[in-house]
Amino acid sequence: AEILLQVKNLKSVYKTRFNERIIAVDDVSFDLESGKCLGIAGESGSGKSTLAMSIMGYYHPPLFYESGAVYIGGIDIAKLPYNQLRERILGKEMAYIPQAAMNALNPTQKIINLVADVMKEHVKGISFNDVKKIAEERFETLNLPKDVLQRYPIELSGGMKQRTVIAISTILNPKILVADEPTSALDVTSQKIVIKLLKDLIKKGFIKAMIFITHELPLLYNIADEIMVMYAGEIVESGKAEEIIFDPIHPYSYGLMNSIIVPEKGVKGKKLAVIPGAPPNLKSKLNGCRFFERCQFAKDECKGEKISLKNHGERNYRCAFEIDELKEMYEDGKKSATT
Numbered sequence: 001a002e003i004l005l006q007v008k009n010l011k012s013v014y015k016t017r018f019n020e021r022i023i024a025v026d027d028v029s030f031d032l033e034s035g036k037c038l039g040i041a042g043e044s045g046s047g048k049s050t051l052a053m054s055i056m057g058y059y060h061p062p063l064f065y066e067s068g069a070v071y072i073g074g075i076d077i078a079k080l081p082y083n084q085l086r087e088r089i090l091g092k093e094m095a096y097i098p099q100a101a102m103n104a105l106n107p108t109q110k111i112i113n114l115v116a117d118v119m120k121e122h123v124k125g126i127s128f129n130d131v132k133k134i135a136e137e138r139f140e141t142l143n144l145p146k147d148v149l150q151r152y153p154i155e156l157s158g159g160m161k162q163r164t165v166i167a168i169s170t171i172l173n174p175k176i177l178v179a180d181e182p183t184s185a186l187d188v189t190s191q192k193i194v195i196k197l198l199k200d201l202i203k204k205g206f207i208k209a210m211i212f213i214t215h216e217l218p219l220l221y222n223i224a225d226e227i228m229v230m231y232a233g234e235i236v237e238s239g240k241a242e243e244i245i246f247d248p249i250h251p252y253s254y255g256l257m258n259s260i261i262v263p264e265k266g267v268k269g270k271k272l273a274v275i276p277g278a279p280p281n282l283k284s285k286l287n288g289c290r291f292f293e294r295c296q297f298a299k300d301e302c303k304g305e306k307i308s309l310k311n312h313g314e315r316n317y318r319c320a321f322e323i324d325e326l327k328e329m330y331e332d333g334k335k336s337a338t339t
């Protein structure tokens with residue numbers, strides 16, 4: 001299939017007032033093919049949103065581009081000035097739904113006016129009537145009630161607001177949609193509806209490919225074709241969704257799928273897998289494996305030099321151990337847990 005997006009060795013850094021450099025996206029590379037959904041998973045602070053912003057070229061202080069490339073149709077957009085990016089790429093080639101976007105809708109405007117804002121930015125001289133016609137047709141095709149267009153954001157439920165945000169963001173049929181945690185504030189039923197809507201967008205040809213970001217790796221089973229697991233700014237494992245979910249190899253992905261389930265604080269009934277410990281401070285110089293402190297299998301050899309991504313079939317993983325060694329350790333762990 002056609003490669004729509006190619007990210008090569010991308011590196012982005014937050015520069016703080018105290019002259020600290022936080023490398024939040026560190027040497028990330030991947031391809032996105034037409035027709036596919038790429039899922040990106042990782043705990044809070046692993047760099048998912050920073051990666052999304054970097055792909056979109058949203059570099060605003062304190063976030064800065066450091067190195068690498070983001071190719072779309074042969075153009076490296078990481079080096080494109082913002083006005084050109086806005087004119088040529090954003091909204092048309094690529095659309096972005098930032099984390100918590102549904103809570104950032106302008107509360108003083110009816111939904112139809114928000115659609116008009118997006119359309120007028122890119123379709124010069126379009127009339128309000130044409131906006132209305134296009135919006136109504138699109139809402140109908142996506143099984144969203146048309147009368148939502150005449151409402152204010154505050155009048156919509158969380159799930160409906162999120163579906164509306166998705167419909168508006170994709171009204172210009174961007175090739176690629178980057179959605180940052182589009183389901184994390186929603187109950188399970190609304191999550192399912194939103195995921196169905198996102199799949200429909202690809203199925204009906206309104207978008208060609210998608211990047212779906214979440215901190216819940218298991219959730220990706222319902223939507224992703226490929227998965228990338230991030231930890232401390234790096235990709236620690238990537239591959240086919242089924243393989244990563246049912247047969248995770250990196251101890252961090254293994255932990256995300258098999259860790260102790262505890263109730264999430266303050267959220268009734270919602271469970272979240274938790275791996276004991278916390279990610280490393282990205283301000284400090286990081287040698288060797290970044291998961292070292294939290295990995296139950298870590299050895300001295302994990303601490304030395306930077307560990308590069310290893311390739312095994314369709315899977316990449318960043319670990320000092322070989323796949324066979326890891327599998328054996330997981331098997332031993334299961335045995336000792338049952339005896």
Ligand code: ATP
Pocket residue numbers: 014016022024042043044045046047048049050051062099215282
């Ligand atoms: P979450 O699941 O909470 O959304 P995330 O995976 O999206 O987390 P990012 O928001 O990309 O993570 O943050 C990655 C790293 O960059 C974190 O260590 C964070 O502390 C740091 N960071 C984020 N925003 C800033 C900022 N404005 N200034 C300095 N550091 C920042």
Ligand code: MG
Pocket residue numbers: 048049050099180
């Ligand atoms: Mg985030």
